[in-house]
Amino acid sequence: MKAVIVANGDLRDHLRLVEIWRAADLRIAADGGATNARKHLTLAPHVLIGDFDSVDEATHAWCMQAHTELIKHSREKNETDLELAIDLAIARGTTDITILGAIGGRFDQMLANAFLLVRLARARIHARIVDIDFDAWLAWEHSPINGKIGETVSLISITDRVDEIVTNGLRYPLRNETLYLGSPRGVSNELIVENASVTFKSGLLLVVHLLADSR
Structure with missing residues (x-):
């Protein structure tokens, strides 16, 4: 099963990203990544996970209308929202994960997102970070x-x-x-x-x- 996770980093309109998102067996939005999905990917996620601190009212309503599964966590947590999304994808049996919206914004968060690939590679899960102009994978x-x-x-x-x-x-x-x-x-x-x-x-x-x- 192939999962695509959209995070809360920079995301731009591009047909390539829309096609990747639409082709997923499991679409997961990591918190504010749901806003990225609403604005740039057009199709709602199957699951929205995180503490919802970056989910605006319009995005929440959009997900509710699409019957998106909502999994809310406390803000007092050790994992990032993207980690929670990855954990969920693994728990639901995925062996292939593509991550969108993992770059841009704070450098520390961007670097931490990139190093999540290490954990996935060691678990023998195919994983890549994708933007409109590059693919990156271990x-x-x-x-x-x-x-x-x-x-x-x-x-x-x-x-x-x-x-x-x-x-x-x-x-x-x-x-x-x-x-x-x-x-x-x-x-x-x-x-x-x-x-x-x-x-x-x-x-x-x-x-x-x-x-x-x-x-």
């Missing part, structure tokens, strides 16, 4: 990278090291190489085929794919 030992020739791809170690990296279809190939935490060695590579890939032996590798056509 690769498993083998990860396809599909896109248009000329698009930018960055490979970033988020553990001390990622070993025995092999790329196929990138302009600057890596052949059994190691990327280290804090090194820009894997940044700003380029697709030279539409179906590229990266494999590696150990570590956690963040893939950021910048999309050429984000109009």
Whole structure:
């Protein structure tokens, strides 16, 4: 089952995001992400979860009219609203999570959202953060990278090291190489085929794919 979660970060109108949202088996809004859904994605979530401190009256009424399931938590909680949404998706059996609206706003929250991918990767759940002009995900030992020739791809170690990296279809190939935490060695590579890939032996590798056509 595929879940799409919309968070309360920056979100812009774009057909790509609407299509991703509509195609989900389970649509979850993390608190103020419901307002993002109302304004930019047009279709109400199946579930709205959080402490509702960022849900305005218009959005609440819209969700009620659409018979959205409401799960309210106390404001005095240890988890972020996005964490609660992820926990819910996992509890309901999803094995694939796409997160919208996870960037923009406060830098600390944006960074924390990105690092939630670590937890999901370790649980062997496919997860990615998506915006109109990029996809970001933590690769498993083998990860396809599909896109248009000329698009930018960055490979970033988020553990001390990622070993025995092999790329196929990138302009600057890596052949059994190691990327280290804090090194820009894997940044700003380029697709030279539409179906590229990266494999590696150990570590956690963040893939950021910048999309050429984000109009």
